[in-house]
Amino acid sequence: MEGNSKMADLKDAYIAALEKKLAELSGIEVDQIKKNQLANAADEARAISEMAEYVASIQVEQAGVAQAGVVNPQIAAVYSHITAELGEERGAHVLPPMKYDYAALEPHISAMIMEIHHTKHHQGYITNLKACTEKLKQAEEANDVAAMNALLPAIKFNGGGHLNHTIFWTNMAPNAGGEPSGPIADAINKEFGSFQDFKAKFSAASVGVKGSGWGWLGYCPKNDTVAVATCQNQDPLQITHGLIPLLGLDVWEHAYYLQYKNLRADYVKAFFNVINWANVNERYDNARKSAGH
Amino acid sequence: MIILRKLSLAPRLVGARIRGCQKHTLPDLPYDYSALEPVISAEIMQLHHSKHHQTYINNLNVAEEKLAEAKAKSDISTVIALAPALKFNGGGHINHSIFWKNLSPDGGEPQGELLTAINRDFGSLDGLKSQLSAATVAIQGSGWGWLGYNKQKKILQIATCPNQDPLEATTGLIPLFGIDVWEHAYYLQYKNVRPDYVNAIWKVANWKDIITRFNAAQ
Numbered sequence: 375m376e377g378n379s380k381m382a383d384l385k386d387a388y389i390a391a392l393e394k395k396l397a398e399l400s401g402i403e404v405d406q407i408k409k410n411q412l413a414n415a416a417d418e419a420r421a422i423s424e425m426a427e428y429v430a431s432i433q434v435e436q437a438g439v440a441q442a443g444v445v446n447p448q449i450a451a452v453y454s455h456i457t458a459e460l461g462e463e464r465g466a467h468v469l470p471p472m473k474y475d476y477a478a479l480e481p482h483i484s485a486m487i488m489e490i491h492h493t494k495h496h497q498g499y500i501t502n503l504k505a506c507t508e509k510l511k512q513a514e515e516a517n518d519v520a521a522m523n524a525l526l527p528a529i530k531f532n533g534g535g536h537l538n539h540t541i542f543w544t545n546m547a548p549n550a551g552g553e554p555s556g557p558i559a560d561a562i563n564k565e566f567g568s569f570q571d572f573k574a575k576f577s578a579a580s581v582g583v584k585g586s587g588w589g590w591l592g593y594c595p596k597n598d599t600v601a602v603a604t605c606q607n608q609d610p611l612q613i614t615h616g617l618i619p620l621l622g623l624d625v626w627e628h629a630y631y632l633q634y635k636n637l638r639a640d641y642v643k644a645f646f647n648v649i650n651w652a653n654v655n656e657r658y659d660n661a662r663k664s665a666g667h
Numbered sequence: 668m669i670i671l672r673k674l675s676l677a678p679r680l681v682g683a684r685i686r687g688c689q690k691h692t693l694p695d696l697p698y699d700y701s702a703l704e705p706v707i708s709a710e711i712m713q714l715h716h717s718k719h720h721q722t723y724i725n726n727l728n729v730a731e732e733k734l735a736e737a738k739a740k741s742d743i744s745t746v747i748a749l750a751p752a753l754k755f756n757g758g759g760h761i762n763h764s765i766f767w768k769n770l771s772p773d774g775g776e777p778q779g780e781l782l783t784a785i786n787r788d789f790g791s792l793d794g795l796k797s798q799l800s801a802a803t804v805a806i807q808g809s810g811w812g813w814l815g816y817n818k819q820k821k822i823l824q825i826a827t828c829p830n831q832d833p834l835e836a837t838t839g840l841i842p843l844f845g846i847d848v849w850e851h852a853y854y855l856q857y858k859n860v861r862p863d864y865v866n867a868i869w870k871v872a873n874w875k876d877i878i879t880r881f882n883a884a885q
């Protein structure tokens with residue numbers, strides 16, 4: 375017991391010393407400091423009790439009981455972006471035809487890569503997206519919100535894969551590349567200083583994606599600017615970062631490995647020889663118009 | 668909320684010498700690049716080992732040097748900023764080091780206590796193979812499928828990790844057998860058909876090594 379009171383004395387002395395030092399440093403009287411502390415404590419106590427009330431009010435539903443809860447809005451967003459890009463209604467997803475031969479982007483991207491990428495990988499996302507959409511429809515009919523939300527990762531992955539690759543094919547063309555002109559060139563210069571600076575930033579970001587993902591040039595509707603961003607896996611740019619996709623670069627290994635092996639940087643460099651700036655300008659123009667600019 | 672001003676502390680004199688880091692080096696492959704054919708081609712093994720794994724090691728060494736500098740300067744912000752690079756490259760080094768040993772041209776079959784555990788936790792060896800294969804094929808993007816050992820519950824468990832996230836640091840499971848499904852691990856040979864690669868890799872699973880790891884984890 376004696377030990378305790380000595381501890382308590384020491385503690386009080388310590389606190390008093392701290393308060394004195396604090397008063398010196400802050401110029402606020404010790405008494406006022408104490409009053410502030412109490413007021414803050416009262417605020418904190420009120421905040422804590424409000425939080426406790428809120429938590430108590432949360433109804434934990436029984437697992438497995440279908441109920442009219444909240445469907446994650448990202449599900450609808452994925453499909454609506456696909457419709458906006460391709461004109462396809464939900465469920466009616468098909469592989470968009472390539473506007474140029476598989477060999478047309480050689481030597482920058484090989485024909486074998488283009489063919490496998492289009493007919494196997496992109497098609498794979500579409501096949502799986504249709505399967506997800508079937509399951510989604512069943513879950514909707516059963517009013518099973520939990521099941522619907524459980525499908526979100528698969529919808530984002532496969533829907534994102536379908537959307538991203540659709541954009542990607544249009545972002546490239548034979549006899550293209552080089553430096554842009556027109557409105558996108560102005561936007562790039564304004565945002566990045568110069569095309570070379572943009573190229574460096576976009577390339578670094580794309581090379582630096584850890585694992586599978588995409589490098590993007592996107593449009594920010596709020597600020598009416600362009601920006602470089604990256605996404606993991608097939609995460610769609612607009613849902614993830616709020617940017618409208620203008621120019622995408624697939625840096626999944628399947629996009630380059632057969633030709634460039636581990637040398638992603640060489641592939642990224644080569645990409646700049648096939649960029650279809652006319653398409654990028656078109657996307658930029660549409661994006662600005664929808665944003666009301 | 669009152670912010671307590673830090674009473675000035677005399678800067679701790681950390682030893683001026685930066686701890687001489689042992690740089691990480693590429694472990695030798697226990698077999699020739701072509702030893703795992705036809706399951707995994709020599710070309711893949713060579714690129715995978717001498718380029719991909721080597722790159723993780725190079726970048727890990729760089730990150731650790733930067734870490735040592737930052738710690739010496741008490742630059743906590745930089746220490747924190749280095750965490751993703753350490754996880755990615757350190758994980759890449761750990762994972763691939765395990766992987767080369769997990770594979771062998773004549774790895775035998777599971778037996779003894781490991782086989783008992785497999786039958787107990789998965790029903791049968793086929794049960795393990797089909798569950799781990801399914802989980803691994805289903806990984807979205809880059810990552811690894813793992814057979815791991817849960818030391819607390821004393822059971823075998825399957826887990827998957829994205830990118831190069833290391834199994835033990837991420838989940839606490841002890842890694843026994845890993846399947847790399849980054850596309851670089853199979854693309855040159857199997858192209859987009861990841862399931863064919865995953866099904867085939869069981870033919871070169873090094874059960875001797877897996878048993879060793881299992882025993883060490885007990």
